[in-house]
Amino acid sequence: MTYIKLPLALILSFSAFVSYAQPVQFTYQDQTIQLQNTPQKLAVYELSALDTLNALGIQASIVPETTFVGALKKFNDKQYVKAGSLFEPNQTLLKEQKPDLIIVGGRSAAKLNEVKKIAPAINLWPDTQNFNQDLKNRTLFLAKMFNKEQLAQSKLDHVYALQAQLKQLTKGKSGLMLFAIGNNFIPHAKNERFGFTYDISGLKSVVPPAAPQASSARPAPNSPEALATAQRNLERLVQAIKQNPDFIIVLDRGAVNTQNYAAKQHIQSHPLLKNSQAVKENRVIFVDADAWYLTGAGLDNTAFMLEELINGIKNTK
Structure with a gap:
């Protein structure tokens, strides 16, 4: 019997990828997205979500043009596509890049309905007035999607x-x-x-x-x-x-x-x-x-x- 030794990174990428037998719905609060496979190409405009994904070993490939610091500093590198700003996703570039999932929130939340026309999209704007429960909800929502519940x-x-x-x-x-x-x-x-x-x-x-504030204007x-x-x-x-x-x-x-x-x-x-x-x-x-x-x-x-x-x-x- 012949054994093929695969690089660890490749093994991990296989373990994180799941092809669903039929489209699967993921629900967060009042939002529902439907996916056929585990998203492989992510566009992330909400930095708290980018931090959580990074913590779970899930890499975004499309990010806004901004200055990334701390644990997110690596996203300043040219290997990550910069498509718009924290406030305004570049929809033309997003269409060219064809992401599997787009995550907005906070500064970019107002663009949710527009980017939904490009790919499945969700608003993960944190609710910091319910900090602990909200952090848990957002983390486990992403973890379930990428089969990372144990690490989460x-x-x-x-x-x-x-x-x-x-x-x-x-x-x-x-x-x-x-x-x-x-x-x-x-x-x-x-x-x-x-x-x-x-x-x-x-x-x-x-x-x-x-x-409680009705508007942050x-x-x-x-x-x-x-x-x-x-x-x-x-x-x-x-x-x-x-x-x-x-x-x-x-x-x-x-x-x-x-x-x-x-x-x-x-x-x-x-x-x-x-x-x-x-x-x-x-x-x-x-x-x-x-x-x-x-x-x-x-x-x-x-x-x-x-x-x-x-x-x-x-x-x-």
Whole structure:
């Protein structure tokens, strides 16, 4: 009997590929896609989904034109087709590339119906207000499609273990999540973009929950709506500092793609924050801007964010 020795990568690619006896439907929330085979050529415009796929050893071949960082840095390479932006998939190029599956979300979610005309497509925009359950749902949805359930569950268990470790450190402690734009520090509460920080960290928010937002549209600069929002944020910051949070977590928008954390200096001169006990006692954690602002709620990136908070809190003690 003759045996043929195959490269490991080729064996793994066979094990990940499944040809269904008949078209199979995959349902996520209110979306259903129908596939004949395991998708081999993926176009991914949602970075958290790209991070989760990468964590599961599933490679996209078509991605948006952007700056990839961290675990996704390899997608800057020319071997990956760049078809449009995070906001606007290049539909002409997508038609030429003929992907088996297109994943949108967040910035590109509005283009779902258009790209559905090219290939099966789905919106995997994270729901960070239900962070843990949503991460599990999105991860297992992708894992089932690619026969990666065992690895997915192992990675999810690692995330849960990190959360338990973090919450042990933050037990009975309060926190304030700030989004910094220049020298402007905006408090984020539950139901706001980065309000999930309290849920995953176990820190008690010193900012009352915000009303659920029907729209994420930003008011025009210097408009009455923008000025009213700025005044409201200032009042919320005043009240938050009065609560004397044990920890302050800062996401510096200006550090995205630059790693230039000017907020570290701005917070020391801010008329309100500089006098807070957390700042005076160096209980401030400046999180990785690219991981939190760009990649977001992906499987490996969530583990990275949790490890960052764990190390940050340990280093402030």
